[in-house]
Amino acid sequence: MTNTPHAMIELKNVRKTFGEFIAVEDLSFSVAEGEIVALLGRTGAGKSTVLNLVMGTLRVDSGSIRVADADPYHDFRALRGRIAVSFQTDRLLPWRTAVENAELGLLILGVKKAEARRRALDWLARVKLTGAEDKYVHELSGGMRQRVSLARALAVDPKIIFLDESFSQLDHVTAKTLRTDFLRIAKEYGKTCLFVTHRIADAIEIADRALILTKGARIALLETITEESRNDAGALTALHDRIAAAMGGADDDDEEDDREAATP
Amino acid sequence: MTAGSVKTTSPPVPVASGMIGRPRKPANTEARRDLIATTIVVVVMIVAMQIASAYVPDYIMPAPLNVLESTKELLLNDKTHIFVTLARLAVAVVFSMFAGIIIGGIMGTVGALRPILRAVIIIDTGIPALSWMLVAVFWFRDAETRIFFILTVILLPFYALNVYEGIRALPRDFVDMVESFRPTRWQVLRYLIIPHIVPYIFLTTRSVIGYAIRMAVFAELVASAIGIGSRMSLAQSTFHIDRVFAWTFLLVILNFALQAGVGALEKIALKWRPEVEVR
Ligand SMILES: Nc1ncnc2c1ncn2[C@@H]1O[C@H](COP(=O)(O)OP(=O)(O)OP(=O)(O)O)[C@@H](O)[C@H]1O
Ligand SMILES: [Mg+2]
Numbered sequence: 001m002t003n004t005p006h007a008m009i010e011l012k013n014v015r016k017t018f019g020e021f022i023a024v025e026d027l028s029f030s031v032a033e034g035e036i037v038a039l040l041g042r043t044g045a046g047k048s049t050v051l052n053l054v055m056g057t058l059r060v061d062s063g064s065i066r067v068a069d070a071d072p073y074h075d076f077r078a079l080r081g082r083i084a085v086s087f088q089t090d091r092l093l094p095w096r097t098a099v100e101n102a103e104l105g106l107l108i109l110g111v112k113k114a115e116a117r118r119r120a121l122d123w124l125a126r127v128k129l130t131g132a133e134d135k136y137v138h139e140l141s142g143g144m145r146q147r148v149s150l151a152r153a154l155a156v157d158p159k160i161i162f163l164d165e166s167f168s169q170l171d172h173v174t175a176k177t178l179r180t181d182f183l184r185i186a187k188e189y190g191k192t193c194l195f196v197t198h199r200i201a202d203a204i205e206i207a208d209r210a211l212i213l214t215k216g217a218r219i220a221l222l223e224t225i226t227e228e229s230r231n232d233a234g235a236l237t238a239l240h241d242r243i244a245a246a247m248g249g250a251d252d253d254d255e256e257d258d259r260e261a262a263t264p
Numbered sequence: 265m266t267a268g269s270v271k272t273t274s275p276p277v278p279v280a281s282g283m284i285g286r287p288r289k290p291a292n293t294e295a296r297r298d299l300i301a302t303t304i305v306v307v308v309m310i311v312a313m314q315i316a317s318a319y320v321p322d323y324i325m326p327a328p329l330n331v332l333e334s335t336k337e338l339l340l341n342d343k344t345h346i347f348v349t350l351a352r353l354a355v356a357v358v359f360s361m362f363a364g365i366i367i368g369g370i371m372g373t374v375g376a377l378r379p380i381l382r383a384v385i386i387i388d389t390g391i392p393a394l395s396w397m398l399v400a401v402f403w404f405r406d407a408e409t410r411i412f413f414i415l416t417v418i419l420l421p422f423y424a425l426n427v428y429e430g431i432r433a434l435p436r437d438f439v440d441m442v443e444s445f446r447p448t449r450w451q452v453l454r455y456l457i458i459p460h461i462v463p464y465i466f467l468t469t470r471s472v473i474g475y476a477i478r479m480a481v482f483a484e485l486v487a488s489a490i491g492i493g494s495r496m497s498l499a500q501s502t503f504h505i506d507r508v509f510a511w512t513f514l515l516v517i518l519n520f521a522l523q524a525g526v527g528a529l530e531k532i533a534l535k536w537r538p539e540v541e542v543r
Contacts, residue, residue, distance in 0.1 A: 052440075055444055057440045057443065057444070076443075076446065077446050079446060080445070080446035081446070083444065084444065084445070085441070085444040087437070087440075087441060089437060091437050091438060091440075091441040093438065093455075093456070093459070094536055094537070095459045095460075095462075095534075095536045096459075096536075097536075104442075104445070104455060105445045107455070108442070108445040108446075108447045108451050108455065109445065136535075136536045137536075138536075138537075138538035156445065
């Protein structure tokens with residue numbers, strides 16, 4: 001971590017409690033500019049809470065967070081136009097159509113109406129939603145909604161992207177296309193990305209590093225994932241097993257699923 | 265006569281947030297059944313009136329045909345009074361709506377003022393409409409001011425309370441999503457809060473409109489020389505019971521028409537809502 005060019009996201013001794021409950025005990029890590037880091041962990045580990053802290057919707061009890069050299073909670077407006085979030089749930093506004101939802105971020109950022117529409121349509125096409133642009137939210141399937149939500153986040157062309165397992169509700173083929181697309185965009189444009197996932201295979205395929213959290217957002221493992229390990233079946237299996245072990249053993253079903261998806 | 269009627273006219277239930285977002289669309293057969301039932305009731309009423317009018321003097325129960333005659337006459341000669349009442353109603357409803365949105369909005373966003381505003385509104389809703397009417401006569405000379413005042417103090421709290429409820433029901437998830445783009449306050453209002461409370465405003469309008477027109481007529485009876493209420497008062501004092509019936513008939517029709525009008529507007533404005541089939 002010392003040789004990273006510039007820390008885009010930096011957490012130092014972050015602690016967050018909800019009443020008596022300690023959601024994040026004492027977390028420190030950083031994400032370099034252009035780096036993609038996967039957050040893994042069983043349900044309730046505190047992944048979404050960490051993401052909420054980093055995006056500035058929650059306030060830390062103690063410790064500090066810097067995102068693009070700003071405090072995401074206190075310097076709320078400083079990150080305008082620089083971050084985008086794809087949430088765990090789609091959070092589409094029901095009174096807006098698919099394209100109207102996709103262009104929301106652009107409109108908030110002050111992009112002209114026609115230009116916002118053009119870019120939103122472009123993104124809907126990229127997530128394979130051509131033909132569904134004018135449908136209202138209740139007319140879309142769960143997977144389609146998730147894709148609109150992703151388009152809404154990516155359309156603002158942010159420097160930093162936060163993703164909360166947006167792919168997990170999609171079918172394998174769509175998830176794979178989106179993953180590839182997402183990876184390409186992130187790499188190509190040098191996006192910094194922190195993304196939450198349950199699926200080990202997703203993490204290995206996309207991330208530069210994987211951060212595995214256990215209860216209280218304690219770091220169980222921090223793995224650097226290299227191209228070599230992705231291409232070497234033996235290393236891949238070993239990596240997968242290390243992550244699964246750190247998570248406290250994946251569910252049998254999940255594991256099989258992950259292996260299948262992980263093998264090239 | 266007015267005192268008793270005013271007290272027994274119960275105001276609509278102020279808050280029905282459970283209904284928001286889940287409009288009931290009665291199945292076609294249900295709608296048809298309703299229509300048939302209404303027709304039967306109307307026919308029975310007409311027949312009963314016809315029979316009664318044969319046995320009692322005209323000033324107690326007029327024959328249905330006489331009422332129809334009077335209605336035609338009213339529509340021909342008293343159109344202005346209908347328009348006056350409707351205009352008063354429209355002005356008061358629109359004003360109460362906007363003022364209610366502002367007050368409800370302040371209640372929903374400024375924590376410090378909420379208890380005070382809520383206390384004012386709760387007390388206001390507890391004051392009988394008749395008290396407001398009498399007070400208005402003392403306070404204001406001008407008939408239009410009186411009626412505007414009466415209708416506003418009656419209608420405004422419904423809008424304010426429902427808008428407040430609406431803002432409270434705004435999902436936290438939506439707020440976080442919109443805020444992730446770092447919007448201005450105005451943008452939060454424009455993209456999130458206003459569209460979210462539109463259904464609450466329609467719900468309020470739909471539930472108060474019938475009450476509002478009855479109150480408008482009462483207010484006119486107490487405070488004005490023109491409008492449907494004053495005409496009804498005149499008909500009563502000149503023993504034209506057929507006209508009282510005719511006005512009543514027109515008011516019922518007017519109420520239906522207003523409800524249908526608001527319903528149609530709502531359908532257009534809220535076309536994004538899924539139609540829930542309720543079995
Ligand atoms: N607003 C809150 N109030 C109280 N407790 C909360 C709140 N948000 C989260 N928690 C608790 O903090 C813990 C971590 O929640 P979090 O949503 O971060 O988990 P997660 O790792 O994202 O889980 P999942 O994989 O199921 O999404 C949970 O035990 C949860 O009950
Ligand atoms: Mg979560």
